[in-house]
Amino acid sequence: MTAPRLAVWKFSSCDGCQLTLLDLEDELVSLSGELEIGYFLEATSDTLPPPYDLSLVEGSVAAGADLERIRWIREQSRHLVTIGACATAGGVQALRNLSPLPEYQSVVYARPDYLDSLDDSTPISAHVPVDFELRGCPIDKRQLLEVITAFLADRKPDIPTHSVCFECKLRGTTCVTVAHGTPCLGPVTHAGCGALCPAYGRGCYGCFGPVPTTPGGGGPNTRAMLPLLRRDGLSEADIARLYRTFNAEAPEFAEAARQAEEEAR
Amino acid sequence: MNAPAPLAEIDESGLAALFDALVRRGRTVVGPTVKDDAIVLAELGSAAELPHGWGVETEPGGYRLRPRTDRAAFAHSAGPQSWKTFLHPPRARLWQADRASDGTVTVREDDAPAPRYAFLGVRPCDLRAIAVQDRVLTAGAYRDPVYGRRRDGVFLIVVECTEPGGVCFCTSMGTGPGLPEGSAFDLALTETAGPGGLSYLIRAGSPEGSELLAELPARPTDGVRARAAVAGAAGRMGREVDASDLRALMAGTMTAERWNQVADRCLTCGNCTMVCPTCFCTTTEETTDLTGDHAERWRRWDSCFDLDFSHLHGVGPVRSSARSRYRQWLTHKLGTWYDQFGSSGCVGCGRCIAWCPVGIDITEEVTALRAESGAAGAR
Numbered sequence: 001m002t003a004p005r006l007a008v009w010k011f012s013s014c015d016g017c018q019l020t021l022l023d024l025e026d027e028l029v030s031l032s033g034e035l036e037i038g039y040f041l042e043a044t045s046d047t048l049p050p051p052y053d054l055s056l057v058e059g060s061v062a063a064g065a066d067l068e069r070i071r072w073i074r075e076q077s078r079h080l081v082t083i084g085a086c087a088t089a090g091g092v093q094a095l096r097n098l099s100p101l102p103e104y105q106s107v108v109y110a111r112p113d114y115l116d117s118l119d120d121s122t123p124i125s126a127h128v129p130v131d132f133e134l135r136g137c138p139i140d141k142r143q144l145l146e147v148i149t150a151f152l153a154d155r156k157p158d159i160p161t162h163s164v165c166f167e168c169k170l171r172g173t174t175c176v177t178v179a180h181g182t183p184c185l186g187p188v189t190h191a192g193c194g195a196l197c198p199a200y201g202r203g204c205y206g207c208f209g210p211v212p213t214t215p216g217g218g219g220p221n222t223r224a225m226l227p228l229l230r231r232d233g234l235s236e237a238d239i240a241r242l243y244r245t246f247n248a249e250a251p252e253f254a255e256a257a258r259q260a261e262e263e264a265r
Numbered sequence: 266m267n268a269p270a271p272l273a274e275i276d277e278s279g280l281a282a283l284f285d286a287l288v289r290r291g292r293t294v295v296g297p298t299v300k301d302d303a304i305v306l307a308e309l310g311s312a313a314e315l316p317h318g319w320g321v322e323t324e325p326g327g328y329r330l331r332p333r334t335d336r337a338a339f340a341h342s343a344g345p346q347s348w349k350t351f352l353h354p355p356r357a358r359l360w361q362a363d364r365a366s367d368g369t370v371t372v373r374e375d376d377a378p379a380p381r382y383a384f385l386g387v388r389p390c391d392l393r394a395i396a397v398q399d400r401v402l403t404a405g406a407y408r409d410p411v412y413g414r415r416r417d418g419v420f421l422i423v424v425e426c427t428e429p430g431g432v433c434f435c436t437s438m439g440t441g442p443g444l445p446e447g448s449a450f451d452l453a454l455t456e457t458a459g460p461g462g463l464s465y466l467i468r469a470g471s472p473e474g475s476e477l478l479a480e481l482p483a484r485p486t487d488g489v490r491a492r493a494a495v496a497g498a499a500g501r502m503g504r505e506v507d508a509s510d511l512r513a514l515m516a517g518t519m520t521a522e523r524w525n526q527v528a529d530r531c532l533t534c535g536n537c538t539m540v541c542p543t544c545f546c547t548t549t550e551e552t553t554d555l556t557g558d559h560a561e562r563w564r565r566w567d568s569c570f571d572l573d574f575s576h577l578h579g580v581g582p583v584r585s586s587a588r589s590r591y592r593q594w595l596t597h598k599l600g601t602w603y604d605q606f607g608s609s610g611c612v613g614c615g616r617c618i619a620w621c622p623v624g625i626d627i628t629e630e631v632t633a634l635r636a637e638s639g640a641a642g643a644r
């Protein structure tokens with residue numbers, strides 16, 4: 001039996017999530033024993049032909065050429081996992097979805113006519129079916145390893161969908177909101193980072209995106225967060241800005257920012 | 266010969282002597298200490314690490330450390346953790362398995378002995394919480410090995426409450442602020458601060474407690490000042506609640522409108538269950554390494570606020586809405602807990618009120634449910 005063939009793809013992104021794979025220093029050797037690297041330009045310019053057993057896709061769909069490329073990648077991939085805020089929610093570059101593109105293209109670029117930009121930056125799942133979405137900006141390396149090992153063992157990855165608060169409580173971090181009055185998005189943010197920021201006394205700014213919304217009425221209660229964030233000193237404009245970062249266009253965070261702006265009026 | 270044993274007290278140096286005696290007996294002492302602007306529970310190296318001179322102010326969704334005018338070490342109410350962090354740890358490995366090259370699988374259970382703990386500064390409400398978890402985790406048909414190993418032989422030093430917090434309601438639940446009759450403990454202290462420094466009324470509740478007490482530099486006392494401090498605390502509870510017949514109240518209000526109102530505010534963040542000293546729910550996680558030759562089973566705290574908690578295969582989460590998740594927490598804690606374990610699951614420590622980011626108050630919810638069911642009954 002040959003090892004499953006791995007491919008790592010980049011769309012509009014900073015490369016940080018792919019680098020997380022190279023950052024798995026202690027595991028890289030056994031990883032390369034279990035997986036055959038088929039396409040991973042960040043690591044090697046040698047490539048192997050498709051199909052690929054596991055494709056990790058970083059980045060958002062933001063340029064015209066991306067549309068066809070992601071469909072081709074999907075066709076060539078048995079299992080497709082999107083990694084990071086760009087691939088799962090459109091990334092920080094999705095902030096451009098909020099205003100007309102030509103206006104700042106002309107400010108930034110001398111020859112905007114050379115550009116092939118789409119109006120919106122969108123997640124991979126808006127274009128092709130995705131088998132698993134791994135959140136974070138950047139993703140957490142332990143979680144990436146868990147997704148890969150789960151794939152190799154043909155089991156469900158253990159990636160909890162609860163709030164960052166769970167991770168604070170499990171690691172014994174004192175709540176920064178309750179004990180210090182620090183504004184924190186932890187209660188509405190998807191776990192995964194291990195509650196990194198609160199462990200250093202900072203509030204969570206939501207880089208793992210919202211906790212999931214379910215048909216039965218589950219989801220981030222961002223309305224109930226408004227009075228809390230105000231109590232901790234944020235204005236409505238601050239609150240809108242807080243939600244509009246790496247996951248600005250995750251629908252729940254986009255809605256939360258709108259709620260804050262609506263309250264300001 | 267039959268004269269009642271005289272009451273005894275120790276001073277601050279006696280407290281240090283107690284600490285040292287515990288360490289000499291090979292005990293790992295866990296107690297309150299200041300960390301990250303809160304009074305947390307941690308393994309302590311000496312009595313000097315106790316939060317001398319610190320108090321706390323608590324309110325729904327708020328907790329602040331406040332300097333005191335005296336050196337009291339135990340004049341503070343519940344902090345962000347409870348003793349369950351040590352007895353029922355957030356994560357525990359249950360076993361690991363290895364597959365050899367010939368295919369044989371070896372399973373090794375994690376059954377290393379636990380530290381021999383001494384818990385210094387257990388509040389009466391928390392002593393009751395330990396008794397509640399004892400019932401849940403060790404008194405049924407299956408004794409929980411992780412909890413059992415840690416719980417066996419813990420040396421419990423209770424400190425009665427003299428400074429209740431703004432969210433405390435142990436008087437309503439019958440668990441404090443003094444040590445209720447019939448409690449099981451090793452030593453019990455009552456701290457008072459006076460012009461002559463700190464003093465601790467001390468009594469033993471077990472043979473090991475008596476043995477240790479005999480080694481301490483104690484002097485006789487009438488105990489009047491200590492008794493008065495505890496009685497005064499009972500009159501200064503931050504909250505109270507009518508705790509009569511909670512089981513019937515919970516069973517009779519499943520369709521109440523109030524659940525919608527609390528759901529509008531609830532973040533379903535799960536903090537209340539994780540700070541609650543009696544909540545015991547866990548989930549298991551299975552991990553493999555890259556080769557698949559090594560596997561481990563862990564368990565970690567879970568909560569009925571977690572969507573995966575009620576996930577059914579092919580159906581998804583059965584309790585998705587905030588209404589159904591909050592209702593599960595409250596009705597289990599105050600209602601079905603009686604059916605399962607013969608007591609309330611709430612001991613009145615107030616943690617879920619203080620550490621709920623949006624300050625949802627269990628006593629206020631009970632009062633509102635009572636009002637709504639009373640109004641419905643009157644119609």
Ligand code: SF4
Nearest residue numbers: 193197204205206207
């Ligand atoms: S605490 Fe929040 S902002 Fe910080 S790393 Fe975690 S998810 Fe990102």
Ligand code: SF4
Nearest residue numbers: 541611612614615617
């Ligand atoms: S329900 Fe709240 S007040 Fe009652 S024991 Fe649990 S944390 Fe304490």
Ligand code: SF4
Nearest residue numbers: 544545546569594597
């Ligand atoms: S209230 Fe929820 S988390 Fe706590 S013991 Fe009951 S079901 Fe478990």
Ligand code: SF4
Nearest residue numbers: 531532534535537621
């Ligand atoms: S009651 Fe408070 S602490 Fe509990 S889940 Fe709701 S918002 Fe979180």
